Amino acid sequence: MDFQQVREESARRVFELYPPDRQGRGFICPICGNGSGNTGDGVTFVRDSYRVHCFKCGFSGDLIALKARENNCTYKDAARVLAVLLNIGDDYDKKFVDKKLLAEGNFKLRADSQASNNLPQVFSPPKTAEPELDYMQFFNDAEKNLQFTDYHLKRGLSWETAHHFKLGFIKNWRHPKIQNAPESPRLIIPTSRHSYLARDVRQNLNESAKKYSKQKVGAARIFNTRALNSDLVFIVEGEFDAMSFYEIGFNAVALGSISNYKKFIELVLNKKPSTNNFLPTIFILALDNDKGGRSATRILKPILENFGFYNIIARDIYGNFKDANDALVDNREKFSAAVRSNAESARESFVEKYFTNFNISD
Numbered sequence: 188m189d190f191q192q193v194r195e196e197s198a199r200r201v202f203e204l205y206p207p208d209r210q211g212r213g214f215i216c217p218i219c220g221n222g223s224g225n226t227g228d229g230v231t232f233v234r235d236s237y238r239v240h241c242f243k244c245g246f247s248g249d250l251i252a253l254k255a256r257e258n259n260c261t262y263k264d265a266a267r268v269l270a271v272l273l274n275i276g277d278d279y280d281k282k283f284v285d286k287k288l289l290a291e292g293n294f295k296l297r298a299d300s301q302a303s304n305n306l307p308q309v310f311s312p313p314k315t316a317e318p319e320l321d322y323m324q325f326f327n328d329a330e331k332n333l334q335f336t337d338y339h340l341k342r343g344l345s346w347e348t349a350h351h352f353k354l355g356f357i358k359n360w361r362h363p364k365i366q367n368a369p370e371s372p373r374l375i376i377p378t379s380r381h382s383y384l385a386r387d388v389r390q391n392l393n394e395s396a397k398k399y400s401k402q403k404v405g406a407a408r409i410f411n412t413r414a415l416n417s418d419l420v421f422i423v424e425g426e427f428d429a430m431s432f433y434e435i436g437f438n439a440v441a442l443g444s445i446s447n448y449k450k451f452i453e454l455v456l457n458k459k460p461s462t463n464n465f466l467p468t469i470f471i472l473a474l475d476n477d478k479g480g481r482s483a484t485r486i487l488k489p490i491l492e493n494f495g496f497y498n499i500i501a502r503d504i505y506g507n508f509k510d511a512n513d514a515l516v517d518n519r520e521k522f523s524a525a526v527r528s529n530a531e532s533a534r535e536s537f538v539e540k541y542f543t544n545f546n547i548s549d
């Protein structure tokens with residue numbers, strides 16, 4: 188996490204963090220709420236700087252300082268939170284923020300989704316936004332080298348699954364944004380045309396290599412969003428977990444990280460059909476079998492319900508294992524049976540809920 192980068196990115200993308208104010212000149216103050224009333228003009232940027240100022244509560248400082256005040260935490264912790272929200276953080280930042288977000292449980296969904304389509308320009312960034320890079324050619328090249336690794340096989344994924352997700356292999360991979368980073372052999376997992384995950388395939392990584400074993404390139408994306416077109420979708424955490432479901436014939440989307448759940452909600456809201464003539468998708472929450480996974484489930488379930496998405500929590504799906512991939516690697520048959528039984532009971536309870544007063548013979 189780089190303070191200056193966080194400072195610049197948060198200023199440039201301030202409306203991903205705070206809703207615009209009613210006057211369209213700034214954003215709503217997270218401390219005093221200034222800007223939400225008809226007369227309020229919110230927090231505005233001090234000209235040609237990254238500093239903001241609220242005329243009501245008097246706050247003055249950059250957006251990291253504002254986040255620190257809002258969360259009552261240190262400047263450094265606030266920078267980590269922002270780095271993750273803006274997807275420019277490293278694994279350490281993500282772990283920290285997952286913990287923090289879940290401990291506080293304060294998930295705020297933007298109330299005015301209309302406003303976000305029509306954002307006022309209150310801040311002219313000193314630097315122009317970087318265009319997203321197209322990695323399609325890179326993915327094609329990497330896919331040709333997949334034969335030089337068996338990492339996916341070790342994780343229980345067949346060649347067919349690997350090709351379905353367009354996995355690839357790069358022998359001497361180095362993060363394109365980090366100069367002088369050491370090279371390492373990586374499994375390439377595309378998460379969109381503009382983003383991917385690079386997984387170090389070496390065994391017995393030392394502590395410093397472990398820290399960088401999973402690196403993301405490009406903006407964070409929900410993995411395998413095409414699964415949302417099916418009638419029954421498992422919601423999981425990791426990319427390998429979603430691929431594990433595909434391996435046994437089911438569909439799953441992966442959040443990538445628990446802290447992406449806001450992105451996921453926004454995605455399914457946009458996917459929701461505008462008429463009521465469609466049967467809703469059945470979601471099965473199957474996050475990691477640990478404290479973080481359970482907390483995220485408690486947060487996600489009521490949100491999905493509030494927006495009218497039928498969902499249930501998976502039961503005994505991973506046995507004593509942490510996630511889908513561990514369960515698959517341990518015992519494919521057992522994992523497959525547990526998933527099938529969860530899918531069947533979800534379908535049954537769905538029919539019960541929606542069709543109990545509906546007599547087919549009529």
Ligand SMILES: [Zn+2]
Nearest residue numbers: 216219241244
């Ligand atoms: Zn204020």
